[in-house]
Amino acid sequence: DAGVIQSPRHEVTEMGQEVTLRCKPISGHDYLFWYRQTMMRGLELLIYFNNNVPIDDSGMPEDRFSAKMPNASFSTLKIQPSEPRDSAVYFCASNDRAGETQYFGPGTRLLVL
Amino acid sequence: AQTVTQSQPEMSVQEAETVTLSCTYDTSENNYYLFWYKQPPSRQMILVIRQEAYKQQNATENRFSVNFQKAAKSFSLKISDSQLGDTAMYFCAQQSNFGNEKLTFGTGTRLTIIP
Numbered sequence: 001d002a003g004v005i006q007s008p009r010h011e012v013t014e015m016g017q018e019v020t021l022r023c024k025p026i027s028g029h030d031y032l033f034w035y036r037q038t039m040m041r042g043l044e045l046l047i048y049f050n051n052n053v054p055i056d057d058s059g060m061p062e063d064r065f066s067a068k069m070p071n072a073s074f075s076t077l078k079i080q081p082s083e084p085r086d087s088a089v090y091f092c093a094s095n096d097r098a099g100e101t102q103y104f105g106p107g108t109r110l111l112v113l
Numbered sequence: 114a115q116t117v118t119q120s121q122p123e124m125s126v127q128e129a130e131t132v133t134l135s136c137t138y139d140t141s142e143n144n145y146y147l148f149w150y151k152q153p154p155s156r157q158m159i160l161v162i163r164q165e166a167y168k169q170q171n172a173t174e175n176r177f178s179v180n181f182q183k184a185a186k187s188f189s190l191k192i193s194d195s196q197l198g199d200t201a202m203y204f205c206a207q208q209s210n211f212g213n214e215k216l217t218f219g220t221g222t223r224l225t226i227i228p
Contacts, residue, residue: 033216099210109156
């Protein structure tokens, strides 16, 4: 398997622009997670899905952030409008059963100018 | 709420030596999962080792082993015969066994292996 795939790997945008991050989980994995990594806050969960249904979105910072999972093989994280404080590395991860290891994608490094 | 604490921001050790990274956590649950992830400069998050809290036996993976002390809520990682490729950030993480699958991470320990 190719592992968790994320795109783009790097994104540079200007404040106010819409940003869309994409993730393809490992085939057969029922759980998908979005994490954000910053120097100030470390690694924190934004949202996770089970069987395409959002389960816990308590980590989503505010209404500017939204996430969708239209099918088992694709998820998006959208920021609209983007702000400089959104600059971070965004990771997608997946696993196949409760309690099993989460496998991470390579991350998307976002820089908002 | 779950919390994970890594009290060593940075460590360094000579190649081939043994090093132990500390992690403590706080949870009211009896069953849960603990993980160590490695993040090299490439930023990829790589699983090092996984421990199920209901198992008393400490997990091992080749040169990596843990010392799991459930009563003390301690979960340290021992790296034996350290190699240059072990240079990375190491994150301790906890996962609940009660329906919330999210990982709660510590702040990380930056480990440098000196040639």
